[in-house]
Amino acid sequence: MKQTSKKMNLIVGWILFILSIGIFFLQIGFLFFHERLQFEYIDNRLFYVLNMIFVICLFIAILQLLNLEKKWKVFGAVVVLIFMIPNITMISQTNKEIKNIISVSPNFQHVLSLKENTKTGETYYYRSYFGILGRPKEKLPYQTNGRFKVDWLTDDIAAVTYKAKDKTVHQYIGTYGDRGTGISYYYVAAQIYGVWQGKNARITNETEGLSVTVNGRTEIYKWDQVVQFGTLAIVLMKNNEAVWTIALNKDFNVEAAEKGETPGTILLYKATMGKTEPILLKRISSSM
Amino acid sequence: MKKFVITISLVMVIGLLLGIFFYNQTPNQALPDIDPQPEEQSIDETPTQPEQIQGIYLNEQIGYSLQNDRLQITFDKGKNWITVPIEKDQLFAGEYNGNKQELIDHSYLLTENRTAFLYAEEPSWDNETIRILFTLDQGKTWMNSVVTEHYMGVRFRKVGFVDDQFGYIIISGGRTMSQEGSNVFLTFAGGQSWQETNNSGVSRLIADGGFVDAKIGFLSFGTINPEAPELYVTQDGGNTWKQATVNIPSEYDKIFVQSETPFIEDDHLAVFVNQGPNGDYKGGLVKGKFISTDKGNTWAFSMEVSPDEANK
Numbered sequence: 001m002k003q004t005s006k007k008m009n010l011i012v013g014w015i016l017f018i019l020s021i022g023i024f025f026l027q028i029g030f031l032f033f034h035e036r037l038q039f040e041y042i043d044n045r046l047f048y049v050l051n052m053i054f055v056i057c058l059f060i061a062i063l064q065l066l067n068l069e070k071k072w073k074v075f076g077a078v079v080v081l082i083f084m085i086p087n088i089t090m091i092s093q094t095n096k097e098i099k100n101i102i103s104v105s106p107n108f109q110h111v112l113s114l115k116e117n118t119k120t121g122e123t124y125y126y127r128s129y130f131g132i133l134g135r136p137k138e139k140l141p142y143q144t145n146g147r148f149k150v151d152w153l154t155d156d157i158a159a160v161t162y163k164a165k166d167k168t169v170h171q172y173i174g175t176y177g178d179r180g181t182g183i184s185y186y187y188v189a190a191q192i193y194g195v196w197q198g199k200n201a202r203i204t205n206e207t208e209g210l211s212v213t214v215n216g217r218t219e220i221y222k223w224d225q226v227v228q229f230g231t232l233a234i235v236l237m238k239n240n241e242a243v244w245t246i247a248l249n250k251d252f253n254v255e256a257a258e259k260g261e262t263p264g265t266i267l268l269y270k271a272t273m274g275k276t277e278p279i280l281l282k283r284i285s286s287s288m
Numbered sequence: 289m290k291k292f293v294i295t296i297s298l299v300m301v302i303g304l305l306l307g308i309f310f311y312n313q314t315p316n317q318a319l320p321d322i323d324p325q326p327e328e329q330s331i332d333e334t335p336t337q338p339e340q341i342q343g344i345y346l347n348e349q350i351g352y353s354l355q356n357d358r359l360q361i362t363f364d365k366g367k368n369w370i371t372v373p374i375e376k377d378q379l380f381a382g383e384y385n386g387n388k389q390e391l392i393d394h395s396y397l398l399t400e401n402r403t404a405f406l407y408a409e410e411p412s413w414d415n416e417t418i419r420i421l422f423t424l425d426q427g428k429t430w431m432n433s434v435v436t437e438h439y440m441g442v443r444f445r446k447v448g449f450v451d452d453q454f455g456y457i458i459i460s461g462g463r464t465m466s467q468e469g470s471n472v473f474l475t476f477a478g479g480q481s482w483q484e485t486n487n488s489g490v491s492r493l494i495a496d497g498g499f500v501d502a503k504i505g506f507l508s509f510g511t512i513n514p515e516a517p518e519l520y521v522t523q524d525g526g527n528t529w530k531q532a533t534v535n536i537p538s539e540y541d542k543i544f545v546q547s548e549t550p551f552i553e554d555d556h557l558a559v560f561v562n563q564g565p566n567g568d569y570k571g572g573l574v575k576g577k578f579i580s581t582d583k584g585n586t587w588a589f590s591m592e593v594s595p596d597e598a599n600k
Contacts, residue, residue, distance in 0.1 A: 017293070021296070024303065027304060028303065028304075054300075055301065058297055062297060066290050083301060083304075086308055087308065187387055207377060
């Protein structure tokens with residue numbers, strides 16, 4: 001019995017030891033290469049979190065693997081403590097300067113990452129790689145005030161609603177997929193021709209623009225008020241503010257739409273900092 | 289082993305402590321200095337390049353462009369562009385579902401000797417005035433004539449000229465579900481004036497049509513799931529219309545289902561019958577060629593043709 005338990009301790013010890021070596025090389029690799037390859041952790045705090053995981057794993061591994069005297073154990077604990085202090089300090093410090101906004105998609109396939117410079121109000125959108133690394137893709141066009149709301153409309157469409165410094169509401173849509181073959185670019189507005197009906201909502205694709213009727217109130221958005229993100233969503237603007245997002249739902253098929261068949265459903269999502277649910281719309285007519 | 293584990297552990301701990309130090313020294317926390325993408329930019333602006341016109345060419349020399357929200361044409365490979373005096377939206381009035389990147393097929397003629405555009409003035413959806421704008425001198429002078437007034441929701445539109453004087457316009461509109469009205473207009477004055485012919489009386493959706501001379505003309509119906517070609521013929525310039533008999537061999541039954549516009553070939557008439565929107569016989573693009581020796585009344589199967597041959 002004692003033998004088995006000792007064997008277990010050894011296995012756990014080696015696993016944790018190898019894990020800590022892995023984290024060590026990840027961190028060192030990151031330190032050496034992140035500037036050259038223009039990679040960052042999708043959340044800047046991740047560097048310090050990984051350091052802490054590393055030192056805890058290593059400490060437990062040493063306790064399991066080696067028969068240390070009590071004084072060496074205490075010494076080890078002190079080293080761990082000394083190691084932890086700068087990391088904990090930096091975690092809170094770094095988030096004051098750069099605010100990290102992270103949101104994982106419902107199917108855990110994609111990560112939306114935003115980093116805001118809290119002093120200047122500049123916010124950058126990051127594309128994620130391997131779940132933990134990210135590269136800056138673009139800067140949001142308005143200065144932000146630190147409040148962001150992220151909702152995943154589907155597994156591959158994240159809607160970020162934020163207020164600019166001048167209190168106007170804007171939306172940025174992170175898109176991580178495609179509803180066509182994935183090869184060609186297409187215009188979302190052109191794909192959703194016809195009349196779409198949902199609960200208390202209707203969208204009509206007209207010659208001069210998109211007409212959106214919600215609870216009996218109709219507003220027309222001309223084509224120059226329509227902004228496309230990726231190939232999955234458009235944001236309708238009025239008076240320099242985002243009003244609605246229209247997104248192609250997961251069941252939308254661009255090829256079917258082009259053939260004139262029923263293409264699937266779309267989602268209408270209001271641009272507001274409050275809680276709101278996307279409205280599902282189905283096509284009821286393919287003509288205006 | 290004890291030494292090994294402790295040495296490695298110490299190296300790693302010291303390494304990472306130095307790492308934290310260096311990481312905080314480098315300005316890693318400063319966000320990148322990239323220019324904002326033109327993210328909140330309108331769809332219309334994205335593809336336009338105001339200086340350089342990317343034309344859509346019909347042959348080596350002649351082409352058009354709908355860039356910058358206006359219609360421009362060229363007869364010299366894009367060296368000179370002539371702006372057509374027409375609003376872009378009027379070219380797509382009525383029932384049109386598309387991105388307005390290209391003109392509607394058949395709704396225009398663009399040749400050296402005659403350029404014409406069908407369009408609609410649209411004070412309201414159910415009160416359109418269908419007009420044709422044309423030039424015979426490559427855009428130096430333009431003429432404009434009314435084809436019909438008080439039209440509703442024009443859908444299909446086609447203009448064609450058989451010779452300098454005789455031409456035809458076929459339009460359809462007022463569609464409800466799969467029913468609509470279609471109308472044929474003829475000119476014997478080079479497009480200056482247009483007269484409507486008698487109506488064919490068919491209310492199915494029109495697929496194509498055309499005249500081979502001033503007397504003999506055709507209308508082809510059935511755009512949604514056609515099962516057999518429905519070709520109507522007139523032999524008296526549109527006074528009377530009757531359904532032509534297209535004899536489909538049994539092996540091509542429900543395969544060749546949609547007639548295109550007949551044309552003169554040697555001493556007889558010929559027509560391609562295609563597979564409609566859902567055909568999948570030999571890839572869906574092979575057409576059947578049919579021949580008529582009685583001015584379009586009856587049609588007999590001649591052969592299968594590949595799409596390349598049919599487009600010659």
